[in-house]
Amino acid sequence: MSEQVSTSPEAGDRARPRTALIVSASVGVVMAALLVLLAVSPDDPDRPTGSVLIGKVAPPFDAVDTKGRKVDVADYRGRWLLVNFFATWCIPCKVEQPELIAWARTHEVAGDASLVSIAFDDGPEAVVAFFDANGGNWPVVPDENASIAQDYGVVKLPESYLISPEGIVVKKFEGGVTAPGIDAVMAAASLAGPGAGS
C-alpha cells in the first residue's frame, strides 16, 4: 500500500533555500573577485617602486666630500645633476661604475650635467679605496649614518636620482644605470619643459 505522506513546510523552510542561494552567490562573487585580483597582480617582487620625490624639489644634503670640499644640490642649479647612491660592498654598483665614468666624461665636456656619488653607510677610507680601484673623479660623499640616503628614500643599491637644472627631481633609476639610458631621460624631460616630472 503506497502512502503519500506530506509534511507542510514551515515558513522558515521556504526562506532557507533563498538564504542558501544568497550566501553561495555572495561567496561565489567574492571568490571570483579574488581570483581575478590574483590573476592580474604583478608577480615580480623586484619591480620598480618609484619615488615620492618625483616632481618635488630635491632634498639638500649640505655635505663634505672625500677631498674636503663642500657639496650641495644648490651648487648645481642651472645644469642637470645625477645623484648616485652606492656602497663599496655592492657588486652591481661596481658594474655600473664604467657607465657612470663614460657619462660623466661626456657631460663634463659639454658642461651641462654633473655627477655626485653618495656612499651609503661607508666610511671615507673605504670610499676612497673603491674609487681608486674602479675609477671616477667626481665628488663623492661618505654618508656614514645614511641620513642623506634616508632623505632621498633610498631602498636598494644602486639607485640614482636625476635632478633638473631647476632643482626638481625628474627620475629615479633603480638598479645600475647606463649612459644612454640617462641621456634618453634627460632628452625627454627637456622636451617636456621645465618642472616636468616622470
Add this chain to the structure above:
Amino acid sequence: MNVAIGTAGIVLALLASMFGVGVLGYALATGRKDLLVNSRGFAVLQILGAVIATAAMQRALLTNDTTVKYIAEHGSSLTPFPFDIATMWSSLEGSILLWGLVLAGYTMAVAHRFRRRLDDRLVGWAMLVMFSVAIFFFALMLTAAKPFESFAPLPGFDGPGPNVLLQNHILMAFHPPMLYLGYVGFTVPFAFAIAALVTGRVGEGWLVETRRWTLFAWGFLTGGIVLGAWWSYEVLGWGGYWAWDPVEIASFLPWLTGTAYVHSVMVQERRGMLRVWNLSLLCATFALTILGTFLTRSGVIDSVHAFSNSDVGPLLLGFFALIVVVSLGLIGWRGDRLRSPGSIDSPVSREGAFLLNNLLFAAFAFVCLLGVTFPLIIEATKNERISVGAPFFDTMSGPIGLMLLLLMGVAPVLPWRIAKGETLLQRLWWPAWTGVAVLWISVLIGARGWQPLVAFGLGGFAAASAIRQLILATRRNGWRGFVGRANGGMIVHLGTIMIAVAFAASSSFIHEGEFDLAIGDTARVGGHELRYEGTTVTQEPNRQVISAQIRINGGQVFEPSLNQYTATGQTVGTPSVDVGFVRDIYLSLQREPSEQDQRIQLRVIVQPLIIWLWIGGGIMLVGTAMAAFPGKRRRPTDPVSATAVYSSGPAGDEQDDTLPRVPDGVSANDGVSSNDGAMVSSTGPGERAGSDPADDDEDSLETTGVTP
C-alpha cells in the same frame, strides 16, 4: 641516470593516477562495481612511482650528482648531513616532489583502510578525487616544476647549496614535511566530502569515518606551524616567532577553517545540523591549502619565505579556481539534501556555541585573507603601494582571540539543546574565580595593559574550565578520562591556552636594546646584565663561524655567532638564547666585529614566557593523539547506557568497517534527506534532554544543595 629514474618514477605515478581516474570514472558512470576494486592497484603503482622518484632525488642529493639540474642549483658537496636530505624540500621543484610523495602515501593509506569497501560508490568517488589531485601535482612535475632536468657540469663544478638560512638548524628537516603531512592530509576528508556530495549520501557515515584522518591532518598542520615559529625564533635572529608574514598567514588560513571544522562537525554528528557549514569549511580548508601554495610560489606576495619566482603560479591559481567552482557548485546543487531536520533551539547551548565558534574562526580567516590581499587590491585600483603588516593583524586578532578564549571556557560546560542560566553559573563558578585570581596575580606581579591582563584572566578561566572537565571525566572513567574526543580536546585546549597566554605576554612585555660594546663592556636590559668577554673564530667545512662570548648576570656564557658560508660568501647570524621558564634572553650579533678592537653590535631581547609556546604546542599534539584514541563509545551518537545492539567486539578496538550500513526498514539516503537527522537527534536511553552523555555525570557528582 638519476634524471632518468626520477622522471620514470614521476611518469609511472602520473600514469597510475590518470588510469585510476579513467577506470574509476568509467566504473562509476556505468555502475561496474567490479572495476572499482582496481583503485587499490592504481594506488600501489602511484606510490611506487613517487617512492622511486624520491629515492632518485635523495640518491642524487647524497652523492651530489650535479648532472641533475636541481642538485647543480641547490646542492653542494659541503652541505652537511642531514641538510643534504632536507635540500629536497628547500626549493620549489623538490617541494612539489615531496607533496606528490605525501599525497601518494595518503592515497595508499586510504585504499588500504577501505580495502573491504572499495566497491562502495562513495569510496570510489573519493579515490577518484584523490587521483585527480595527484594528476595535477605529478603533471606539474613534468611541466612547470621539473625536479629532474639534466645539466652538464663543468669539471670541478660544485653547487651553491641550499639557502644558507635553511642549513642552520635541524628543525628545517622537520618543519616542511610536517606541514605537508598536514596540508596534503586534508585532501582525504575533502575527497570524501566531494564523494558524499556527488553521490548524494550526505548523511553522517562518511563524517564519522574520516574523523581521524581530519584530526591527524590538523595535528600535523598545527605541529608544522609551531615548528616553523620555533625555527624562526632559533634561526632568523630577529627575536620573534610570528611576524604575520604572508606565507605564515597562508599556512594559518587552512588551520583556522580546519579548527572550526573539527569543532562544528560534532554538531553534525550529534544533531545532524550545520551540514552546509561543515562541507563549506572542509572544502575551504583544502582550497586554502592550494591558495597558500600559490601565494608562496607565485611572486605575487613579497615575503622572506617565498620560493623563487616560477611558472607554477598561474597553474596553481587555475587549480584553486577549479576547486572553488567544484565545491560551490556541488554544495549549491545538493543544497536541498543538506537542510537539517532539526534546528538550534537556543543560542545558549553547545550548538549555539559551536555556531558562534564557526563565525569567529571564519571571520578571523576572512580578516587575515583581506589583510594579505589588500596591498594587491590597492595596487590594482590606485596603482599605489601600501603595506599591511603586523600591527594590523595584531589589532584585529586581539579581540577575536579574547572572544575565542572566552568561548573556550564556556562551551565545554554548555549542554546540548538548551542551557539554563543556573546550570551555567553553577558549573562556571570555579573557572570564573580562577580567572579572577590569575588576573589579580598578574596585576600584582607588575603586568600592565588591559589586553594582556584580560588575556591572562580569560586564559585562567578557560584553563580551569578544561581542567574541570578532565577531573570529572577521570572521576568517572579512570585513566580513560584522558582519552577520547572530548577529553583529548580539553588537553588540546590547555595547550592552546598556553600558547595564547605566552603570545600575549611575550608581545606586551618585551624589553630590547642595541649595544655597541668593546671587550669588557656590560649592557643592561630589562634588569639583566650582559658582559662581552671576547670573540672566537672557528673554521668548519662549509662555513666560518665568528662567535662572541657574552656572560649573562655573571653566570653562564652564551655565544651568538655569525656564519659566513664559503660556497656563496653569504653571512648569516645564529642567535643564542638563554631559555628560562619565566623569560628568554635572546642575543644576536648584528655585524661582524670590527677588525681593530673587536667591537661588536649586540642586539638583546628579553621576552617572558616564550618556552610556553613550544610546550603548549607539544601539549596540543599530545592532546590530538589522545583525541584520536578510541573513546568508550565507538560512535559519538551511541547512547551511553545501551548495550548489545551497538557495541560489539572489545571496547576500544576499531573495526575497519565502521561506515554504518543503512539498517533495514529505514529509507535510504538517496530518497528523503531528513531521516539521518531523525536518527541522530533522538535521545537514547540514559540521556536526558538538555544534558550530554559526556557530562551527564555532572548532575550526579555535583550536589545542587539537595540532600537525598
Add this chain to the structure above:
Amino acid sequence: MSATTSTPQGSRAALTRKNPVLWLLMGAVVLAGIVVGWSATETTGSSEDRKFAIAEEMRCLQCSGESVSKSQAPLAIQMRGEIAQQVAKGKTDDEIYSFFVNRYGERVLLNPSGQGITGLVWIIPVVVIGAGLAALGLMFARRGRGQTIDASAEDRALVEHARSRAE
C-alpha cells in the same frame, strides 16, 4: 527546594553560586583589576623601548616584509639610528612617521592609514563581523518567534494518519 522554607537550605541559598550578587561582585573585582593594571603605551620620552615600538610600525624596505625594528639590514639599522635621534629631539610619534612617509611613501608604514580607500581594510572586517553577529541574532530571534505557530489542519491530519498506522 524553594527558598521560602525555613530549612537550612534557605539561608544557604544566599551563598550558592547561582546568587547573582556574588557574580556582580566578581565582575567588580575584575574591573578593579583591569583599572589598576591600566597603562597607556608611551608616546613621549626617549627610551629604547619607544624607539623599538616606533620602528615596529615601519617596514624595512630593503628586506621582504620585515619591520624596521626586527630587521638586520643596513637600511633598517640606519633607520633605527634616525628614529633614536628624532626621539631624543622630542618629536612625537606622528611627526616621526610623517618624516619617513615624506621620503619613502606610504609603503613604509606597516599600519595602513585610515584615510581614503585604504581605510577600507579597517572598516570591512568590522562590517563583516558585525553583519555575521547580526545575522546570528536575527536567526535566533526568528526561530523564537516561529515556535508560537499553532498546529495547522494539515499537521493534525498527519498526526491522525500516523496514529492510525501505529494501531
